[in-house]
Amino acid sequence: MKFFMIEQVFSQNIENWYRNNKRDLPWRHHPEPYFVWLAEIVFQQTQIAQGLSYYKRLLKAFPTVNALANAQQDEVLKLWEGLGYYSRARNLHLTAQILNSRKQLPQTAAEWLKLPGVGPYTAAAITSVCFGERVACVDGNVLRVIARTHFITDDIRKSTTVKTIQALVNSLIEYADDPGDFNQGLMEIGATVCKPKAPQCNRCPLQYECAFYRSEALPSAVPFKSKPQKRKVRHLHFYYSSKAEDVFLFKRNDKDIWGGLYVLPFEESNGKDCPSSTINASLIKKNTHLLTHQQIHYYIWDMESWYHSPVELKHFSRFVKGRDLPALPRPLQQFFNESFAKM
């Protein structure tokens, strides 16, 4: 008769389940650091279904660290256009240039952690999968799964709760056969079985180790997550000329939203009224764009010509309509698609 500690059962169940149930994802065929690093950056706060085509496009355009390092930032951002959280693309590019000057890529989480855009989660994911380092990945999935199995009811938005769970999984991974499989398995269970609203406990490999399953608790009760703050309301007035043959755009800085992307000249107002109410322009589009933390009411004003712009244009660049434009925020990307389609 052989006896196992609960931690051993836990990790073995995860790894065995993962080897039989893992999804077929591109970077899992050849888990090299560059492929895994790129994947981890693309899929930060991004579901697989949403980011997969972006990952493939980026890898095709930049098959190596060297290729990525030698690209222009605008090229990288253009391929990232629409995916959001654009600092990921800027830091990805910056880190590629740092790595490109070295002989080899880092092999420990501590070394990866020093690079821009690489935090505790990403560093652990890369080195556990590629080098078998025994460091736990704690993402949104892991927080939910562990909060349930161990019935942790603290607010998972609190950094103290994340630290508790990080320490807990770090102790569990000591018993793993393959730390990479353990980490990916735990996340995969969260993504495909232990879902937020309707967990499929009947097919979960941790069913008999799970305090949540044994309890009468509702899925919505564990994990507990405090309410997010309300969206900030903003009004943005963009200026455009449908008659002109060209477009004026400027590259935004890294502060505020859409850093590194290009936008039309615009002004912001506190209310709905256009700050330049005296200009001779007609409203051609009005809509609302929702971000996680902002509700953006945007207005696009059609001017007779760029000469009528209320915004100084000397720092803007001209682009020909219909030609390839640089990376744009979603609202402007949509607007140009609509308006150029009619031309």
Add this chain to the structure above:
DNA sequence: AACCCGGGGTC
């Protein structure tokens, strides 16, 4: 520790 940073999918 709190706040900022996107966009799409789901119920």
Add this chain to the structure above:
DNA sequence: GACCCAGGGTT
């Protein structure tokens, strides 16, 4: 409309 997502940086 509320909530979720293979998080990280800044203040």
